[in-house]
Amino acid sequence: xxxxxxxxxxxxxxxxxxxxxxxxxxxxxxxxxxxxxxxxxxxxxxxxxxxxxxxxxxxxxxxxxxxxxxxxxxxxxxxxxxxxxxxxxxxxxxxxxxx
Amino acid sequence: xxxxxxxxxxxxxxxxxxxxxxxxxxxxxxxxxxxxxxxxxxxxxxxxxxxxxxxxxxxxxxxxxxxxxxxxxxxxxxxxxxxxxxxxxxxxxxxxxxxxxxxxxxxxxxxxxxxxxxxxxxxxxxxxxxxxxxxxxxxxxxxxxxxxxxxxxxxxxxxxxxxxxxxxxxxxxxxxxxxxxxxxxxxxxxxxxxxxxxxxxxxxxxxxxxxxxxxxxxxxxxxxxxxxxxxxxxxxxxxxxxxxxxxxxxxxxxxxxxxxxxxxxxxxxxxx
Numbered sequence: 001x002x003x004x005x006x007x008x009x010x011x012x013x014x015x016x017x018x019x020x021x022x023x024x025x026x027x028x029x030x031x032x033x034x035x036x037x038x039x040x041x042x043x044x045x046x047x048x049x050x051x052x053x054x055x056x057x058x059x060x061x062x063x064x065x066x067x068x069x070x071x072x073x074x075x076x077x078x079x080x081x082x083x084x085x086x087x088x089x090x091x092x093x094x095x096x097x098x099x
Numbered sequence: 100x101x102x103x104x105x106x107x108x109x110x111x112x113x114x115x116x117x118x119x120x121x122x123x124x125x126x127x128x129x130x131x132x133x134x135x136x137x138x139x140x141x142x143x144x145x146x147x148x149x150x151x152x153x154x155x156x157x158x159x160x161x162x163x164x165x166x167x168x169x170x171x172x173x174x175x176x177x178x179x180x181x182x183x184x185x186x187x188x189x190x191x192x193x194x195x196x197x198x199x200x201x202x203x204x205x206x207x208x209x210x211x212x213x214x215x216x217x218x219x220x221x222x223x224x225x226x227x228x229x230x231x232x233x234x235x236x237x238x239x240x241x242x243x244x245x246x247x248x249x250x251x252x253x254x255x256x257x258x259x260x261x262x263x264x265x266x267x268x269x270x271x272x273x274x275x276x277x278x279x280x281x282x283x284x285x286x287x288x289x290x291x292x293x294x295x296x297x298x299x300x301x302x303x304x305x306x307x308x309x310x311x312x313x314x315x316x317x318x319x320x321x322x323x324x325x326x327x328x329x330x331x332x333x334x335x336x337x338x339x340x341x342x343x344x345x346x347x348x349x350x351x352x353x354x355x356x357x358x359x360x361x362x363x364x365x366x367x368x369x370x371x
Contacts, residue, residue: 003222006152008215009119013145015211016126022203025195026135028181032142035173036126039149050156053227055239058158059246065168066258070265072173076180077272083184084275092195 006047014040027079027089031072038068114155118148135181143174157229160240306332311349319344326350 013036020033042061049057083089125148128141150165196202229239236242247255282290291302306329309321320343321332328346330338337343 003226004220005115005119006156007218007222009115009122011211011214011218012123013126014214015207016123016130018210019203019207020130022206023200024130028135028177028184029129029138032129032138032177035169036129036142036145039146039169043149043152046153046156046158046161049158050229051222051224051226053229054232055229055242055246058161058239059243059251061158061161062164062243062247063251063254063258065164067261069168069173070261072176073265073269074272076176077269080180080183081272089184 003047003051006043010040010043010047013037013043025090025092027082027091030091031075031079035068035072038064111155114151118151118155122148122152136178139174139177139181142177143170146170146174157233158239160243308332309344309346309349311353313352314344314349316344318342319349320346322346322349 017033017036017040020036021030024030024033042064045057045060045064047057049055049061079089082094086093122145125141125145129138129145132138132141146165146169150162150170153165154162233239233242236245291300294300295302306321308315308317309319309332311319318333318337321329323329333343
């Protein structure tokens with residue numbers, strides 16, 4: 001099977017994730033959309049790993065997962081901290097730096 | 100057309116055409132659901148389907164890691180924080196930036212067109228497949244291990260630093276310093292006596308819930324000597340939900356039993 005189909009699926013998922021980041025105001029949902037974009041990139045790497053017959057793409061996916069886990073831990077801690085001070089998870093409410 | 104010319108339909112292809120539409124639907128659900136919990140569940144659904152695709156693409160190790168790390172750990176962490184910060188805060192639908200939706204749609208279409216026109220059809224040729232690469236070291240896991248602990252060993256060591264930094268960072272961020280000193284036994288006793296002096300609140304323990312022949316749960320209110328309900332004997336949460344046992348019903352049972360007992364006693368007295 002040609003790798004193209006996987007690429008198109010990954011592109012669709014990536015764009016949907018981008019739409020989520022652009023439109024959703026809830027910080028958690030926006031964050032999940034970022035995760036969706038990361039997953040789309042992972043899919044591309046695994047697909048190319050299969051296309052060229054070596055495991056480097058799968059190792060890359062593994063590292064992306066490690067980084068995503070670390071990112072989620074810190075990101076969620078930041079969201080919890082913001083929620084504790086501002087009682088909201090909406091990204092519109094975090095506007096202390098605005099003039 | 101000879102049988103060899105027929106397009107070969109593999110298991111991977113079948114998996115792809117089942118999982119791909121479901122994944123797109125799940126991704127749309129992630130963006131479109133107003134409630135964050137539904138979004139999180141859609142996301143978990145997408146990730147499980149992605150794990151199936153990994154399995155179909157000869158990556159059993161990534162299949163397991165995707166299910167365990169992404170669906171198991173990361174998504175549950177998301178749900179946990181969602182429960183922590185309150186699930187009932189719906190997203191506002193008011194546009195704060197004028198024309199944000201339109202701009203987002205244009206940007207999305209532009210991004211889609213850019214990537215599809217950029218990479219679409221760029222890859223030609225049949226996939227090599229991982230059968231040979233997987234067999235070289237005796238399996239997929241062994242092959243990945245050979246790369247991680249060989250060529251990518253420095254990156255792997257660096258991820259340990261990343262993970263420990265993330266753990267410490269999360270602890271620092273989530274740590275809340277105590278604003279007031281914790282009230283000890285002495286302070287609590289003083290507060291109770293002060294409340295008794297000012298508002299007349301009883302300084303002792305609250306009355307226990309009612310214990311009757313048929314009911315002794317914490318939802319059973321205790322009855323005062325005059326037959327009314329002791330409000331402090333049931334949790335206010337239960338009382339608000341209406342989960343308490345009806346005290347008048349209890350009263351009727353008690354009254355009925357009492358009447359029956361007195362009737363028998365009176366009858367015995369009459370016989371004598």
